[in-house]
Amino acid sequence: MTRPKDTNTEPAHTVGSGTTDTVTDTSEVDPYAATSRETTEGRVYTVTGGDWDELLDDWRHDERIVVNMGPQHPSTHGVLRLVLELEGEVVTQARSVIGYLHTGIEKNCEYRTWTQGVTFVTRADYLSPLFNEAAYCLATERLLGITAPRRAQVIRVLLMELNRVGSHLVAIATGGMELGALTGMTAGFREREEVLHLLEFLTGLRMNHGFIRPGGLAQDLPEGSEDKVRDFLKVMDTRLPDYDKLLTGQPIWKNRLRNVAYLPLDGCLQLGVTGPILRSAGLEWDLRKVQPYCGYEEYDFEVPTSTDADAYARYLLRVEEMHQSLKIVAQCLDKLEPGPVMVEDGKIAWPAQLSIGADGMGNSLEYVRKIMGQSMEALIHHFKLVTEGFAVPPGQVYATVESPRGELGCHLVSDGGTRPLRVHMRDPSFVNLQSLPAMCEGGLVADVIAGVASIDPVMGGVDR
Amino acid sequence: MSMADESKDLAPGRTSSAELSSAEQSEHETRGGVVAGRARQGMFGVQGWGDTSGYGELRLPAYVPPPAQRPYGDGFDELTDELLAAMHERGVPAAAIQQVTVDRGEITYYVRREHLVALCRTLRDDPALRFELCSSVSGVDYGVEVDQRLHVTYHLTSMTYRRRIRLEVAVDVDDAHVPSVVEVYPTADWHERETWDMFGIVFDGHPALTRILMPDDWDGFPQRKDYPLGGIPVEYKGAEIPPPDQRRAYS
Numbered sequence: 001m002t003r004p005k006d007t008n009t010e011p012a013h014t015v016g017s018g019t020t021d022t023v024t025d026t027s028e029v030d031p032y033a034a035t036s037r038e039t040t041e042g043r044v045y046t047v048t049g050g051d052w053d054e055l056l057d058d059w060r061h062d063e064r065i066v067v068n069m070g071p072q073h074p075s076t077h078g079v080l081r082l083v084l085e086l087e088g089e090v091v092t093q094a095r096s097v098i099g100y101l102h103t104g105i106e107k108n109c110e111y112r113t114w115t116q117g118v119t120f121v122t123r124a125d126y127l128s129p130l131f132n133e134a135a136y137c138l139a140t141e142r143l144l145g146i147t148a149p150r151r152a153q154v155i156r157v158l159l160m161e162l163n164r165v166g167s168h169l170v171a172i173a174t175g176g177m178e179l180g181a182l183t184g185m186t187a188g189f190r191e192r193e194e195v196l197h198l199l200e201f202l203t204g205l206r207m208n209h210g211f212i213r214p215g216g217l218a219q220d221l222p223e224g225s226e227d228k229v230r231d232f233l234k235v236m237d238t239r240l241p242d243y244d245k246l247l248t249g250q251p252i253w254k255n256r257l258r259n260v261a262y263l264p265l266d267g268c269l270q271l272g273v274t275g276p277i278l279r280s281a282g283l284e285w286d287l288r289k290v291q292p293y294c295g296y297e298e299y300d301f302e303v304p305t306s307t308d309a310d311a312y313a314r315y316l317l318r319v320e321e322m323h324q325s326l327k328i329v330a331q332c333l334d335k336l337e338p339g340p341v342m343v344e345d346g347k348i349a350w351p352a353q354l355s356i357g358a359d360g361m362g363n364s365l366e367y368v369r370k371i372m373g374q375s376m377e378a379l380i381h382h383f384k385l386v387t388e389g390f391a392v393p394p395g396q397v398y399a400t401v402e403s404p405r406g407e408l409g410c411h412l413v414s415d416g417g418t419r420p421l422r423v424h425m426r427d428p429s430f431v432n433l434q435s436l437p438a439m440c441e442g443g444l445v446a447d448v449i450a451g452v453a454s455i456d457p458v459m460g461g462v463d464r
Numbered sequence: 465m466s467m468a469d470e471s472k473d474l475a476p477g478r479t480s481s482a483e484l485s486s487a488e489q490s491e492h493e494t495r496g497g498v499v500a501g502r503a504r505q506g507m508f509g510v511q512g513w514g515d516t517s518g519y520g521e522l523r524l525p526a527y528v529p530p531p532a533q534r535p536y537g538d539g540f541d542e543l544t545d546e547l548l549a550a551m552h553e554r555g556v557p558a559a560a561i562q563q564v565t566v567d568r569g570e571i572t573y574y575v576r577r578e579h580l581v582a583l584c585r586t587l588r589d590d591p592a593l594r595f596e597l598c599s600s601v602s603g604v605d606y607g608v609e610v611d612q613r614l615h616v617t618y619h620l621t622s623m624t625y626r627r628r629i630r631l632e633v634a635v636d637v638d639d640a641h642v643p644s645v646v647e648v649y650p651t652a653d654w655h656e657r658e659t660w661d662m663f664g665i666v667f668d669g670h671p672a673l674t675r676i677l678m679p680d681d682w683d684g685f686p687q688r689k690d691y692p693l694g695g696i697p698v699e700y701k702g703a704e705i706p707p708p709d710q711r712r713a714y715s
Contacts, residue, residue: 104693111709271651398628
């Protein structure tokens with residue numbers, strides 16, 4: 001135990017003899033000082049400790065920090081990458097980098113029939129699939145010069161409003177999570193689950209429904225839908241006030257959101273911002289009111305607005321819009337009358353009716369029996385319509401709906417074929433995300449998170 | 465020149481104005497207007513193998529959006545008159561608009577690119593027009609065989625008067641340059657970047673025209689018709705299914 005410790009008495013310099021920047025002469029130079037060398041990327045410091053004050057002093061005066069946030073970051077609302085230039089905690093420049101979820105939906109649509117296009121566009125903005133479908137189908141119907149039957153229109157409105165509730169719940173839930181309000185997150189996703197359960201019952205799928213089709217709907221609502229929707233309305237009527245209790249008056253929530261991500265009306269118009277952000281700046285611009293589609297002019301609802309133009313106002317608007325959506329859903333139930341859900345034109349309407357068999361959902365056995373055993377014409381017709389699709393007269397249209405995030409436009413071009421020549425989704429997330437620098441620059445880093453959450457971009461829609 | 469005189473310039477067949485008889489306009493007319501589609505053959509839309517149907521000699525010419533005849537209807541007459549008056553006031557020649565098409569309740573102004581920015585500024589600022597919102601800018605590729613195949617479409621919205629119009633600029637693929645409207649509509653920034661990224665249309669004067677959806681070093685412009693969709697054949701129950709762009713098409 002008393003062995004001398006000087007077994008390793010080799011001179012220290014042999015250890016570092018291979019490196020060029022090691023300080024060897026310890027008698028004159030501070031051994032803890034940072035060394036530096038010039039590279040093509042700028043000056044690179046080798047910090048050995050004890051000199052942070054000096055180092056930060058240097059940076060504070062003439063260097064900015066560029067922070068790369070995302071694309072995989074829990075607070076960027078998806079695969080969004082933010083490049084933030086900081087002076088201390090103040091953001092001097094913010095740029096968003098997108099494209100990480102680019103899936104070529106628009107290009108893919110050009111290689112499918114008009115009906116198959118629904119399956120693609122529904123996946124663009126994945127939180128509001130029914131709006132994508134509705135915009136696409138309204139555009140296709142305008143190209144074809146047809147109108148969906150009344151029952152289909154009412155069901156479309158019903159589904160879209162349910163979807164709006166679900167989408168706003170996610171906006172509040174993920175926004176809450178990003179700001180640290182985890183109870184807001186669990187509550188939001190709990191209620192959204194109710195929406196998704198209901199949508200699954202009504203359309204067959206929780207997301208990416210492919211339910212709204214050119215000419216109407218894939219099929220009618222199942223039996224017992226009305227009761228299910230009424231039950232849902234009851235549940236939501238008791239649950240929605242909880243958000244006011246949990247978040248609206250909560251001091252932390254208010255302090256995090258008030259006067260944050262401010263974007264006044266002129267800024268919104270210049271940047272093309274629509275939806276709750278535009279309405280939070282005071283303009284009552286809701287396409288359901290100003291350019292009604294699917295019969296929205298028959299429904300009684302309010303368009304909430306605010307003049308605060310901050311993140312808190314957008315939160316309040318989203319909560320209020322959910323109440324209004326539920327009001328519309330209740331009115332839809334009263335308007336639902338029996339009738340067809342697809343146009344009569346057999347050259348457009350999908351021939352098969354789906355049913356649930358032992359092996360899941362598919363063409364109904366009755367239908368298969370008919371085309372295979374009874375009517376050769378029906379079989380030919382089915383084959384032609386399913387493989388070839390229907391031809392759409394040439395021309396172009398731009399149809400819009402008010403999605404939870406703003407104006408969702410669908411620009412369709414046909415050259416007379418059975419496939420679209422061009423499908424373009426004008427996604428509100430894509431446009432609204434441009435306003436991020438205007439909202440964040442000059443603010444604190446923490447407020448960038450609140451700003452992104454208040455824009456509520458869905459990267460599936462931004463990148464398509 | 466009064467408003468009524470100018471509006472006559474837009475009527476098809478009228479080429480009395482000096483501006484309209486310019487070389488470019490005659491070129492536009494010899495081209496047969498705006499070609500928006502490809503010519504078709506046969507009855508069933510199949511291509512690439514022998515004709516067994518007997519309908520192979522059928523020829524369908526490419527679609528050309530017809531110039532609209534006055535009255536346009538839907539309030540588009542008043543709108544066009546206001547536009548022409550405002551253009552006259554601001555010194556934008558009436559020939560900036562090559563053609564007007566009204567189709568399915570939507571109006572399209574086919575615009576010559578030199579006057580695009582001035583026209584957009586007029587549309588935004590004139591009190592009778594007030595197209596405050598540029599909803600969308602995007603491209604369309606009408607196919608390799610079409611002359612001036614690349615089009616840029618601008619969807620403008622007037623929130624004051626609650627109406628929408630479409631501007632369309634057609635360019636050659638070899639000279640795919642369009643002036644940027646970012647100075648008039650800052651929202652066009654990302655739209656134009658996307659259109660550059662997807663179609664390779666250069667927006668002159670854009671502050672930072674870089675790729676936005678594809679990686680910076682990407683080759684080619686994915687939304688062009690001569691850019692392949694890609695994909696691999698998939699085997700399913702012993703049969704091989706080709707990728708979507710190689711399957712039989714009836715379009």
